Amino acid sequence: MDQHARHPDPASLSDEELASQAAREGSDGVAFTALMDRYRERVWRVCWRLMGTEHDAEDAAQEVFVRLFFERGKFAGRSRYSTWLHGVAIRTCLMLRRSRSRRRRRESPESGGEFGIVETHADPQASPETAVDAAHDARKVLEQLDEEDRALVLMRFAENHDYDELAEMFGSTSGALRMRISRIRERLAAKAGKMLGD
Secondary structure (H helix, E strand, O other), X not given: OOHHHHOOOHHHOOHHHHHHHHXXXXXXOHHHHHHHHHHHHHHHHHHHHHHOXXXXXXXXXXXXXXXXXXXXXXXXXXXXXXXHHHHHHHHHHHHHHHHHHHHHHHHOOOOOOOOOOOOOOOOOOOOHHHXXXXXXXXXXHHHOOOHXXXXXXXXXHHOOOOHXXXXXXXXXXHHHHHHHHHHHXXXXXXXXXXXOOO
């Protein structure tokens, strides 16, 4: 019997077919390895967006792939594999960020107040151009959000996931997430207005 007929080339299989095979094999199995190769860069990019530094993104990506292996039997095929994988990546990054924040608060409780956040104010001597630049610094604005809202905004606008995909990732409904993002945008717009002195 032709070996290729029994074991098709992983490159010819869909993510979902590979995931089904990976659920039945070990860590060095062909299907799981193929999925890791397919998603390595995308997982790292998501981790970088959510973690903020290259070092933290590397650590998070490694943790994501460990979790993907141990949870590989949990993919039920109700969504695309990429959507399920991004959900694992988001939960992993949120857990790591919260853990890191708690550790930093314990190490220097006086440095950031109760929530470890350093409050910033616009420099009254700054030029209007500088104030506008500060108001539109996406990273600074995003850091003002709580961990899950920040992840939601990044996955919607930086990774371009639709609301049905986000609902799967965040364990919610598309309608609830639309409303949540609308409220986030209103809060960010109000904060940007304050930075500009409105």
